[in-house]
Structures are given as C-alpha cells and as structure tokens.
Amino acid sequence: MMQHEITKAAPLLDAKGHLTEPGYAKSLLPIYDRNAIKAPGWRIKEWDYYYIGNDDYGVALTIADNSYMGLDSVTLLDFRIPWQQTTSPMSFFTGGKVGFPSTSASGDVTHSGKHHALSFQKEGATRVLSFRMDHFYKGKPIEGRLELTEAPGESMVIATPFAGAPDHFYFNQKVNCMTARGSVRFDGQEYVFDPATSFAVLDWGRGVWTYKNTWYWGSASGLVDGVPFGFNIGYGFGDTSAASENMLFYNHKAHKLDHVTFHIPTGQDSKEDYLKPWKFTSNNDRFEMEFQPIIDRHADSNVLLIRSNQHQVFGRFSGKAVLDEGTEIQVENLMGFAEKVYNKW
Numbered sequence: 001m002m003q004h005e006i007t008k009a010a011p012l013l014d015a016k017g018h019l020t021e022p023g024y025a026k027s028l029l030p031i032y033d034r035n036a037i038k039a040p041g042w043r044i045k046e047w048d049y050y051y052i053g054n055d056d057y058g059v060a061l062t063i064a065d066n067s068y069m070g071l072d073s074v075t076l077l078d079f080r081i082p083w084q085q086t087t088s089p090m091s092f093f094t095g096g097k098v099g100f101p102s103t104s105a106s107g108d109v110t111h112s113g114k115h116h117a118l119s120f121q122k123e124g125a126t127r128v129l130s131f132r133m134d135h136f137y138k139g140k141p142i143e144g145r146l147e148l149t150e151a152p153g154e155s156m157v158i159a160t161p162f163a164g165a166p167d168h169f170y171f172n173q174k175v176n177c178m179t180a181r182g183s184v185r186f187d188g189q190e191y192v193f194d195p196a197t198s199f200a201v202l203d204w205g206r207g208v209w210t211y212k213n214t215w216y217w218g219s220a221s222g223l224v225d226g227v228p229f230g231f232n233i234g235y236g237f238g239d240t241s242a243a244s245e246n247m248l249f250y251n252h253k254a255h256k257l258d259h260v261t262f263h264i265p266t267g268q269d270s271k272e273d274y275l276k277p278w279k280f281t282s283n284n285d286r287f288e289m290e291f292q293p294i295i296d297r298h299a300d301s302n303v304l305l306i307r308s309n310q311h312q313v314f315g316r317f318s319g320k321a322v323l324d325e326g327t328e329i330q331v332e333n334l335m336g337f338a339e340k341v342y343n344k345w
Contacts, residue, residue: 003256004242006030012159013037017167019159022242026154026254028173032102032206039167039208042067045345046100048109048120049203050129051219052146052180055335056080057191058314059144059184061129062088063098063111063118066345069306070094072111072118074133074142075297076186077314079335082295084314085137089113104173104204125150127178127202136186144184146193148200151177151228153252158245160238162210170207170237176230176249177221178202201230213237213343216262218280218291220317220336224329227251231321233260233280233287233338246287248321248329255324259283262338274298274311278338280319289319289331291338312339 004023012030014020017038021030037044047064060075073088091113101107101122110119115134120127127148136142155175162168179195199221215236222229230249237245246257260282267273278291293315300309316333323329 002242003244003258005256006157006159011036012171013169019161019169022159022161022239024159024243024245024247024256025157028103028105028155028157030157030159030171032171034096034102034206037167037208041095043168043208044096045205045207045209046096046098047203047205048100048104049205050120050127050148050200051203051337052129052148052193052198052200053077053314053335054193054198059146059191060086061118061120061131063109063120065094065096065098065100067095068093070098070111072113072116074116074118074131074136076136076142076184076191077295077297079294079314084295084297086297086299087133087136089116089133100206104175104202125152129182140187142184142186144182144191146180146182146184146200148178148180148202149195150175151179151252153177154249154254156232156245156247156254158237158243160240160242160245162238165210168208168210168238170205170209172207172237172245173202173204174219174232174245174247175202175204176219176232177228177252199230201232209343209345211344213345215341215343216339217341218262218336218338220334221249222334222336224331224334229321229329229331229334231287233257233262235260246282248287248323250323250329257282257287260287262340264340272311272340274313278313280338286322287319289317289321292316292318292333307344308341310339310341312337312341
C-alpha cells in the first residue's frame with residue numbers, strides 16, 4: 001500500500017471542495033475550513049471524542065454535530081466489575097451551530113441541554129474537560145473534571161477521500177498518549193485519574209461522509225517499560241489508497257504502519273462474538289496482537305433513515321509492534337479498545 005506523507009501546510013480543500021492532497025501527516029498540517037465545503041451542509045459531520053482511562057476504569061466524552069442532529073455523550077466504564085453505562089442526549093438540526101474550532105490546537109467547544117453540559121477547553125498545553133449529567137443512570141447524576149497534558153510530539157492525521165464522491169472526505173486527527181489528571185463522581189464513588197497511570201486519546205473528526213459506512217478502529221495508550229507507547233489502527237474511513245491511518249507512537253514519536261487487519265471471532269451461529277479473543281495482523285509483520293475483551297459497549301439505534309450499530313470493545317492488547325527502524329516493542333496487557341461500527345447517516 002502506498003503511504004503518501006503530507007509535509008507542508010496547505011488548505012485541506014480546493015476551490016471545488018475536493019481534497020487538495022490525500023494522505024497522512026504527523027501533525028495538523030492541512031488547514032480545515034468548514035466554509036470551503038461544497039457538499040450539502042446537512043452532510044457535514046464534526047466531532048471531538050475523548051477516551052480517558054487506566055487499568056481499572058475509564059470515561060468517554062463526545063460532543064458531535066452531524067448537522068441534522070447533535071449528540072452529547074458520557075460513558076463510564078469499570079473494568080473491575082465489569083460494567084459500563086452510556087447516556088447520549090440528542091438534539092436536532094444543529095447545522096454547525098455547536099461551533100467547533102477549525103483546529104485541535106486552539107479553541108473551545110461546549111454544548112448543553114436542560115439536564116447536562118459538556119465543555120472541552122484548550123488552556124495552553126492543557127486540555128480541560130468538564131461535564132455533568134443530572135440523569136446519567138437510574139436517575140443518578142454524574143460529574144467530572146479532567147486535565148489532559150499533551151506531550152510535545154507527533155500524532156496521526158489523515159485526509160481521506162471517498163471513491164465516487166469527490167466532494168466527500170474525512171479529515172481526522174488522533175492524539176494518543178496524553179496523561180490525565182482529575183476525577184469523576186457517580187453514585188457515591190469517586191474515580192480518580194492519576195497522571196502516572198491514566199492516559200487519554202483525542203479523536204478529532206471533521207468531514208462529509210457517504211450515507212452507508214462500516215469502520216474499524218482500535219486505540220491504546222500507556223507505558224511499556226516506563227516509556228509512553230500507543231497506537232492507532234483502523235480502516236473503513238473512505239478510500240485509503242493514498243495512506244492508511246495505522247500508526248505507532250513511542251516516546252511521542254510516530255512510526256507509520258501499512259495495513260492492519262482486525263480478526264473478530266465468530267460464535268456457533270457464525271455471528272461475530274465480540275467477547276471472544278480477537279487477533280490483529282499486519283501485511284508486513286509489524287503489528288501482531290492478541291486482544292482479550294472485557295466489556296462490549298454495544299449500542300444499536302435505528303430511527304427512520306438513520307442507523308448506528310456499534311460495538312466498542314474494551315480490553316487488553318498483548319503482542320509485538322515494530323518501530324520504523326526495526327526495534328521490536330513487546331506489549332503485555334495494554335489497556336485499549338477496538339470497535340466495529342456500521343452507520344447509515
């Protein structure tokens with residue numbers, strides 16, 4: 001597979017609203033401008049998703065504006081039980097009014113409803129995430145405040161077209177291996193995140209998607225022998241002939257992978273069994289992992305013409321990852337997640 005690296009800053013879209021340079025980068029070089037999009041406005045999708053976790057528990061936060069609908073989401077996971085709860089209030093016909101920044105490097109995004117509020121703020125090198133939801137689970141509230149320290153380093157950036165739809169695209173940044181400090185309070189418990197053991201990833205997405213998609217995404221961040229290590233793997237996000245989004249991060253440096261395949265096990269009825277052990281393989285033997293699931297965060301919403309069937313599975317990765325210069329990293333029980341999502345949206 002070709003891996004075209006974008007090395008210069010330039011507008012993401014040309015005058016026709018087409019991607020100027022499909023490929024990947026290690027920093028946010030393409031310049032996103034919502035006003036440069038030529039596709040119908042109701043097809044534009046923008047979101048910020050954060051996952052913050054350690055070996056015992058985690059929290060996921062989303063603010064999304066899919067133009068015809070918006071979504072604010074809070075997930076709390078406890079791997080010790082195991083248990084999870086996701087609550088996602090929706091709003092309709094947001095049409096870009098949520099007001100997402102055009103870059104992840106600066107700017108804030110906040111959104112609220114009658115009984116909830118989420119705020120993602122950028123304060124210098126720190127990201128401050130705060131949230132509350134009055135009726136999170138069984139009428140009980142949840143609230144939290146987390147500070148993410150973004151180590152100076154490289155990230156995964158991808159500009160992907162969709163075949164046959166030149167005014168559609170996916171522009172995405174994944175920032176792995178941020179350290180997290182703070183706490184979440186729910187049902188009389190405080191979930192404390194210590195930066196020595198708690199790590200975060202940002203999934204920063206902007207784009208115009210085709211109506212039907214199935215994507216696969218996996219991510220992990222943590223320490224291997226005391227060194228920050230993480231990865232981003234996935235496919236299904238459009239035409240990846242210019243580049244895949246597979247990347248390793250070791251000591252805050254990015255190492256580009258080619259193609260990685262998700263092997264989701266099947267059960268007796270030949271349906272996918274998400275809680276059986278998964279495997280991940282690569283075409284050049286640089287990413288070979290076993291994945292032991294703990295929780296399947298499954299949601300299937302089907303409303304008229306819109307459907308989202310997602311399995312986001314949290315668990316532990318073990319295996320090997322090979323850096324660009326050939327150094328082999330041995331990974332053992334690294335907490336992360338892998339997902340398969342089918343959307344009609």
